[in-house]
Amino acid sequence: MTIQTMTDAPVAAQMLPAELAIVVPTFNEAQNVALLADLVDKALPGVAWELVFVDDNSPDDTSGKVRALAQRDPRVRILHRFGRRGLSSACVEGILATSAPYVAIMDADLQHDESVLKIMFERIRADDVDLMVGSRYVEGGGMGDWSESRQRMSQFATKLALKLTKTPISDPMSGFMMMRRDAFMRSLPNLSTVGFKILLDIAASAPTPLRVAEVPYTFRTRQFGESKLDSLVLWEYVQLLMDKAVGHIVPVRFLSFAMVGGTGVVVHFAVLTLLFVALGMSFAVAQTAATLVAITSNFLLNNMFTYRDQRLQGWGLLRGWITFNLVCAFGAAANVGVADWLFVNNGYWALSALAGILVSVVWNYVMSAFFTWKKKG
Structure with a gap:
């Protein structure tokens, strides 16, 4: 018995227009891209999906690994950026580079639970929500092996973020989400693209409150590579809050x-x-x-x-x-x-x-x- 993998699936099936695009910003994630693609393939049977990796010119040749993968499977794409960096701006450019009516954002480090993608997709396609959020704080979710101090800092940042959003979200700091394209396009003109919290940016930029639903997931431990969350991410977060508060007056x-x-x-x-x-x-x-x-x-x-x-x-x-x-x-x-x-x-x-x-x-x-x-x- 032969088990079919994503690399030997019929080309015709792979070439169907994608209904769901998963945007994955990367920097030094060469060891993770193939693993993530296989996990997404297993998590979304029967769904016409594409993976859009947005790489900020990683020195470990992440973009080269993605190109090699894309040669074997046309559902995998690469947007290679040079001379600029930033997680939020990478997410925005990745979404604008695809025509899929539904778009998801997740990290390449395998810490987001890809099995939740199918639940998100089935719910958002029912047309009763604009945004599905993978939450660590609703019942059934968890922070994994985060230290107590890191959890407290995340919860404090969440309380600050809720003052900006027009819609209550238990985990506005989440980097794992799925949304309707039309909802994203409504937020686009007001996006700050500052820092790394694109969900907070989208929710705070929406001209009218978004219809939001949340699905629990447990944050996993990174297997390969190094965390991008250095000591300056708090400053980026403060910049985003300042931009949403007074950015329309002073840059x-x-x-x-x-x-x-x-x-x-x-x-x-x-x-x-x-x-x-x-x-x-x-x-x-x-x-x-x-x-x-x-x-x-x-x-x-x-x-x-x-x-x-x-x-x-x-x-x-x-x-x-x-x-x-x-x-x-x-x-x-x-x-x-x-x-x-x-x-x-x-x-x-x-x-x-x-x-x-x-x-x-x-x-x-x-x-x-x-x-x-x-x-x-």
Whole structure:
């Protein structure tokens, strides 16, 4: 008796238009893609599905593994991104790259339970819900081997998220979901694509409350590769919350840039005090050193936080530091020029100084975005 696998299924059956597309963002998941494809194939018998892997130019050649898989099965596709990163934006691009009327999002690390996909699909195709969420918090779900502290942090983030969504969801931090395309398209114009919590973004961006149902699943342990959830994901989450709260007024990236600038003031005065007051250096030398250290601090923090999705590395980091210093030098000149002109004309020194600072911050933000962290392509 011969057991048919996904790689020797009749080509005609594989070529049918997909009714369900499963979007899988990847970064260094080469060991998992074939395993995930086999698991999805077993979980969705009789369903016309396709897997859309969206890879952010993984150094472990994840995209190459997916291409090899796609050569054997046309239900597997690859969207290879270069020069940009971000889980939420990868999910959005993957959904827009398929014509399937129903789309799901899941991770490539095998921590999401693929057997739940069939339950989600049967329910959402019944046309009484817009969004199906794989939940760890409804009865029957679980967090797997998460530590107590990680569970508490997740629950706290969930409480904050519920203040933004128009529809109650027990697990708005979930990365495992399925939705109708028309529901996604309604949310699309307002999406932030900031950070990694696309479900929260979709729910908070919907012009009217979504019809939501949840299905329990237990979060599994990663088998291969490393977790992408580093210590900065909390900052990305805060950015998303800020964007949903005030992003329609002030770009959240500008707010982050300004906040980093505030830390630069503290760094500047700390270095100046150390060199001038404590060590007795001349004021000119101490001021110059403090300015250079503060600009470098601002550059590194912006590279880490504000432009996390466009982080500069290697020689690009050195080039970026040089251009950032040049931008800030012009910004400082604009600061002094504007403040001096306003003071001469109105005499209010405090308002003149604030106006000069505002001009330099806006200048530094716009010019550094263009010259230092300019998007490729």
